Amino acid sequence: MILDPVFEALGAAALRIAQEVGGIVVMTAQVVRALVPPRIDRRELVKQLYKMGNRSVPIVVLTAFFAGGLMTLQTGPFVKKLGATALAGWGAGYAVLREIGPILIALMFSGRVGANNTAELATMTVTEQLDGLRALAIDPVRFLIVPRVIAMLVMLVALTVIGDLVALTGASVVGRAMLDIEWSTMFHSFADNLRPYDFLHGVYKSIAFGGAIAVSSCYFGVTVRGGAVGVGRAVNAAVVAAATSIMLLDFFLTYLTG
Amino acid sequence: MSQRIANIGEAVVSAARAAAELWMVYISTLAGIWRAITRRKAGRGRPKGELVRQLHAIGNRSLIFIVVTLGFIGMVMTYEACLQLSRVTGDYSQVGPQYIRLVISDFGPTLTAMMLATRVGAGIAAEIGSMKVTEQVDALRMSGVLPIDYLIVPRFIASVVMTLLLSTVACLVMYGAGGLTAHYSFGVNLNLFFDVQLVRMRHVVMMIVKAVSYGAAIPVVAGFCGLRARGSSEGVGWATTAAVIGSSFAVIVLDFAISAAALFVTGGDL
Numbered sequence: 001m002i003l004d005p006v007f008e009a010l011g012a013a014a015l016r017i018a019q020e021v022g023g024i025v026v027m028t029a030q031v032v033r034a035l036v037p038p039r040i041d042r043r044e045l046v047k048q049l050y051k052m053g054n055r056s057v058p059i060v061v062l063t064a065f066f067a068g069g070l071m072t073l074q075t076g077p078f079v080k081k082l083g084a085t086a087l088a089g090w091g092a093g094y095a096v097l098r099e100i101g102p103i104l105i106a107l108m109f110s111g112r113v114g115a116n117n118t119a120e121l122a123t124m125t126v127t128e129q130l131d132g133l134r135a136l137a138i139d140p141v142r143f144l145i146v147p148r149v150i151a152m153l154v155m156l157v158a159l160t161v162i163g164d165l166v167a168l169t170g171a172s173v174v175g176r177a178m179l180d181i182e183w184s185t186m187f188h189s190f191a192d193n194l195r196p197y198d199f200l201h202g203v204y205k206s207i208a209f210g211g212a213i214a215v216s217s218c219y220f221g222v223t224v225r226g227g228a229v230g231v232g233r234a235v236n237a238a239v240v241a242a243a244t245s246i247m248l249l250d251f252f253l254t255y256l257t258g
Numbered sequence: 259m260s261q262r263i264a265n266i267g268e269a270v271v272s273a274a275r276a277a278a279e280l281w282m283v284y285i286s287t288l289a290g291i292w293r294a295i296t297r298r299k300a301g302r303g304r305p306k307g308e309l310v311r312q313l314h315a316i317g318n319r320s321l322i323f324i325v326v327t328l329g330f331i332g333m334v335m336t337y338e339a340c341l342q343l344s345r346v347t348g349d350y351s352q353v354g355p356q357y358i359r360l361v362i363s364d365f366g367p368t369l370t371a372m373m374l375a376t377r378v379g380a381g382i383a384a385e386i387g388s389m390k391v392t393e394q395v396d397a398l399r400m401s402g403v404l405p406i407d408y409l410i411v412p413r414f415i416a417s418v419v420m421t422l423l424l425s426t427v428a429c430l431v432m433y434g435a436g437g438l439t440a441h442y443s444f445g446v447n448l449n450l451f452f453d454v455q456l457v458r459m460r461h462v463v464m465m466i467v468k469a470v471s472y473g474a475a476i477p478v479v480a481g482f483c484g485l486r487a488r489g490s491s492e493g494v495g496w497a498t499t500a501a502v503i504g505s506s507f508a509v510i511v512l513d514f515a516i517s518a519a520a521l522f523v524t525g526g527d528l
């Protein structure tokens with residue numbers, strides 16, 4: 001048959017995706033099981049919290065500032081043309097808090113922290129350090145993966161909260177500098193049109209994004225095969241999986257909760 | 259105190275050095291393209307068929323990824339916009355025209371490039387980084403081949419072409435997905451939604467400028483990170499991470515710069 005190679009390729013892709021999704025689900029189950037009873041290596045947790053959270057602040061702040069500024073740049077001229085500058089903060093703030101803020105911060109977090117985490121775990125795997133831990137009767141999931149998953153979940157939420165604030169500041173600064181919208185107009189526009197739920201909507205999305213980034217980056221880190229080439233490929237697979245799951249989760253969370 | 263100042267100084271110096279190196283990679287890539295066009299040093303440039311292979315790897319193999327992610331984000335954007343309008347005015351007539359204007363002039367190319375920065379940027383850095391740490395890059399240099407001509411130029415050309423094409427596809431997918439969401443979730447008339455009255459030539463020009471700039475930035479940043487890889491597997495991991503973060507950030511900064519420049523060029527009427 002002329003179509004045989006097509007079907008073969010489709011089947012191979014489906015099998016590969018099924019294998020990866022299954023592996024990620026198994027890893028999630030292992031992490032959850034390791035949390036009951038919660039015995040976490042506290043030193044490792046604090047180290048990861050610092051490394052993943054505090055050291056990501058500069059890149060998140062920069063990203064959020066530009067993202068907020070961009071939203072004003074895109075909505076501002078239209079709002080000004082209609083003479084409704086009181087609505088400038090509505091468009092920019094709504095887009096930032098609910099969509100652009102959490103998504104862009106999660107993508108940057110996945111690039112900086114998720115990819116880094118995959119690289120680290122993958123290097124440990126190819127240099128057989130995980131087998132070393134097992135030989136010492138230390139469970140790698142409990143010792144290495146659980147602290148990382150918790151750190152990523154906590155820190156992405158914290159960074160999203162900071163990022164939202166910075167993005168709104170960025171929106172105001174760009175509005176003032178490029179479109180002559182007064183600070184007070186922008187502030188009142190935010191205060192009148194945005195509700196607490198808009199902010200919370202972005203925050204609970206970031207919990208889901210953090211979970212997805214954490215589990216996929218750990219999974220691709222520990223299942224790596226073969227040397228330096230394998231490490232690069234694992235990092236690539238991890239960021240692609242994280243980006244895809246961020247977009248899918250975003251859709252379902254928006255659709256289900258409105 | 260003096261230790262702290264020394265640390266800051268060291269960080270500044272290494273950042274400046276990295277920026278200079280990045281600039282050199284960019285200039286060498288442009289020079290490599292010039293050499294490839296004028297066919298100087300014929301036979302020493304890239305291997306035969308490499309450009310086609312890169313076009314396939316960067317473009318065709320990203321297509322499904324781009325269509326899925328951008329389709330979903332298109333649905334989310336119209337859903338959010340309609341939801342917000344339904345609370346205020348309930349007038350959906352402006353959603354479609356405004357949406358396509360925003361998609362063409364900003365979201366389409368930028369989000370496509372963000373996705374490509376993760377997929378293509380990480381791929382390029384991983385590949386070149388592994389070649390660097392296994393000393394294949396040095397071997398190239400020893401055989402009288404410029405690594406930038408051989409490795410980065412084909413990826414650069416492929417990335418510029420494919421980012422432009424994928425951005426176009428992404429705009430169409432986002433528009434279609436958004437229209438169907440608005441129609442089935444909020445009952446917006448499809449004829450009313452698929453109305454391109456607000457799209458001007460300048461929006462299309464902006465999309466092309468943005469897509470080409472992102473397409474040029476991603477392989478240069480990623481290739482630079484790959485060529486800087488040191489050590490073994492750990493170095494490759496670091497290089498890949500740096501490539502993802504560097505190229506994503508480059509996309510955001512370029513987006514901001516181009517949008518701001520367009521605002522000044524068009525005199526506040528974006």
